[in-house]
Amino acid sequence: xxIVERLSRGPATLSEIAQPFDLTLAAIVQHVQVLEQxxxxxxxxxxxxRTCQVDSRGLDLVSDWVTKRRLTVGRQLDxxxxxxxxxxxxxxxxxxxxxxxxxxxx
Amino acid sequence: xxIVERLSRGPATLSEIAQPFDLTLAAIVQHVQVLEQxxxxxxxxxxxxRTCQVDSRGLDLVSDWVTKRRLTVGRQLDxxxxxxxxxxxxxxxxxxxxxxxxxxxx
DNA sequence: AAAACACTTAAGTATTCGCTTGACTTTACG
DNA sequence: CGTAAAGTCAAGCGAATACTTAAGTGTTTT
Numbered sequence: 001x002x003i004v005e006r007l008s009r010g011p012a013t014l015s016e017i018a019q020p021f022d023l024t025l026a027a028i029v030q031h032v033q034v035l036e037q038x039x040x041x042x043x044x045x046x047x048x049x050r051t052c053q054v055d056s057r058g059l060d061l062v063s064d065w066v067t068k069r070r071l072t073v074g075r076q077l078d079x080x081x082x083x084x085x086x087x088x089x090x091x092x093x094x095x096x097x098x099x100x101x102x103x104x105x106x
Numbered sequence: 107x108x109i110v111e112r113l114s115r116g117p118a119t120l121s122e123i124a125q126p127f128d129l130t131l132a133a134i135v136q137h138v139q140v141l142e143q144x145x146x147x148x149x150x151x152x153x154x155x156r157t158c159q160v161d162s163r164g165l166d167l168v169s170d171w172v173t174k175r176r177l178t179v180g181r182q183l184d185x186x187x188x189x190x191x192x193x194x195x196x197x198x199x200x201x202x203x204x205x206x207x208x209x210x211x212x
Numbered sequence: 213a214a215a216a217c218a219c220t221t222a223a224g225t226a227t228t229c230g231c232t233t234g235a236c237t238t239t240a241c242g
Numbered sequence: 243c244g245t246a247a248a249g250t251c252a253a254g255c256g257a258a259t260a261c262t263t264a265a266g267t268g269t270t271t272t
Contacts, residue, residue, distance in 0.1 A: 001171075008178040015248065025249070027231050048239040048248045054179050063172045065107075066165050069114040073160050121218065131219070133261055154218045154269045 003031055004040055004054060011053040109137055110146055110160060117159040 003017055018028040032052060035041035040058030043050050109123055124134040138158060141147035146164030149156050 004175060008175040013248080023230095024232060026233085026251085029250075030230075045249085048237095050249065054175065056176065056179060059172050059176055059179075063169055063176075066169045066172070069110060069160060070162065070165055072114040073162060073165075119218080129260095130262065132221085132263085135220070136260075151219090154267095156219070 003028075003035060007041060007052055007054045011051050013049050013051055017052065109134075109141060113147060113158055113160045117157050119155050119157055123158065 002021075006012060006017060006020070014025060014028055014032065017032070018025050021028065032041055032043065035058075036043065036055075038058050039055050039061065041052050042055040043052040045051075108127075112118060112123060112126070120131060120134055120138065123138070124131050127134065138147055138149065141164075142149065142161075144164050145161050145167065147158050148161040149158040151157075
């Protein structure tokens with residue numbers, strides 16, 4: 001998160017990213033590699049310098065996921081209302097009883 | 107993520123959450139505890155059953171962070187445009203950005 | 213009361229992570 | 243040229259993590 005925050009203020013080289021952290025350059029490189037796999041950071045190398053920036057595709061991925069969850073949570077409230085109505089009519093709640101590998105291996 | 111997705115489709119007990127996973131109930135409890143620390147899940151116990159739902163505060167936290175990053179990335183583009191305009195006018199690059207553009211003449 | 217249920221808690225373990233070190237490659241500069 | 247800078251790669255180590263097992267606790271059901 002701190003690396004993405006740094007990069008959201010403007011592009012930076014790997015050494016520049018590493019500077020505020022008490023870490024080796026190699027460690028930073030490993031973090032950036034993971035962030036690139038997540039499409040949160042993109043980079044290109046010019047000469048011996050690798051410059052990194054935020055990749056907005058990763059941010060999109062995250063915010064899309066969050067908004068999807070929030071939408072279905074909204075529908076959940078509707079379903080709760082329906083459930084309470086059923087309850088008032090005397091219907092029993094659906095007991096989807098889980099019974100799978102509570103202890104020990106299958 | 108899978109637990110939050112499950113809960114975004116409607117509340118569930120711990121056993122119900124555990125069902126689709128090949129994990130013990132204890133493992134699921136540990137995951138849910140972490141999610142509660144992150145305010146991504148909330149739960150209350152009724153009798154011997156603990157029912158869990160999505161806590162929208164956690165979702166808000168995430169999407170707020172993402173939109174903040176995106177805003178500053180936006181400002182970054184403005185700065186890039188300004189930088190390129192300066193370049194076209196033949197002005198020397200500012201020292202903080204001077205590390206690029208060492209190679210061939212434009 | 214006894215048994216079954218739905219967790220809860222603690223402890224142990226095996227794997228995974230994060231990081232460092234050190235050797236190496238490539239590029240820039242005098 | 244030689245040397246320094248910026249980064250890459252692989253190996254290794256300690257610490258954290260994600261599980262499991264096993265023994266509780268409180269609550270329904272029979």
